[in-house]
Amino acid sequence: MDQNNDENLHSVRITARGAKAAIEIDGQRVDPGALSGYTVSHREGEPPQVVLYSGDHAETAFEGLAxxxxxxxxxxxxxxxxxxxxxxxxxxxxxxxxxxxxxxxxQSLTQAMLTQLVEWARGV
Known part of the structure; x- marks a missing residue:
């Protein structure tokens, strides 16, 4: 299948403000409670790709081709x-x-050690 075929591409609009984002696919808003996140990637010569991560307990309905x-x-x-x-x-x-x-x-020593490990993991 030709991935660059316009039939396979969809209009995507993401409006992000702080930790929140509104996502529309082909003009239809995606319920923000149905998602736990998204990524956008783009390689030269290819159309951008958006991956939506569904929430753990969300019911999601989609109708159409994608x-x-x-x-x-x-x-x-x-x-x-x-x-x-x-x-x-x-x-x-x-x-x-x-x-x-x-x-x-x-448990204060254990808590301090865990805090230290988290800081090291984050590069602090």
């Missing part, structure tokens, strides 16, 4: 395992014990 791409959120487990295996336990302990937000209550 080229469909189904997006699935990747399993974070393998990436988390690689990240955690690279952590120097001594450095984690030293850095966590030096945190100004380290509390003295139950």
């Amino acid at each position: 080229r469909l791409a189904v997006g699935d959120v990747p399993d974070p487990g393998p990436a988390a395992a690689v990240f955690l295996s690279a952590i120097d336990a001594e450095e984690l302990e030293r850095t966590t014990l030096a945190r100004p937000d380290l509390g003295t209550g139950p």
Whole structure:
């Protein structure tokens, strides 16, 4: 099938404001509660591609013809395992014990370590 054939292309309008977006396909507004996100990609010589990610508990109805791409959120487990295996336990302990937000209550050390790991994962 010729992917550049105009019959396979649809008019898409995305109006994003902050964390919210209104999406229209061929002039029909997509229920924002039916989506958990979207991506737009474009390669030279090809039409742009929009992938809509359906929400976990949304009922979605669509009528018409479309080229469909189904997006699935990747399993974070393998990436988390690689990240955690690279952590120097001594450095984690030293850095966590030096945190100004380290509390003295139950689980405060664990909470501070988890906070530190999140910061490292984000590159902070």
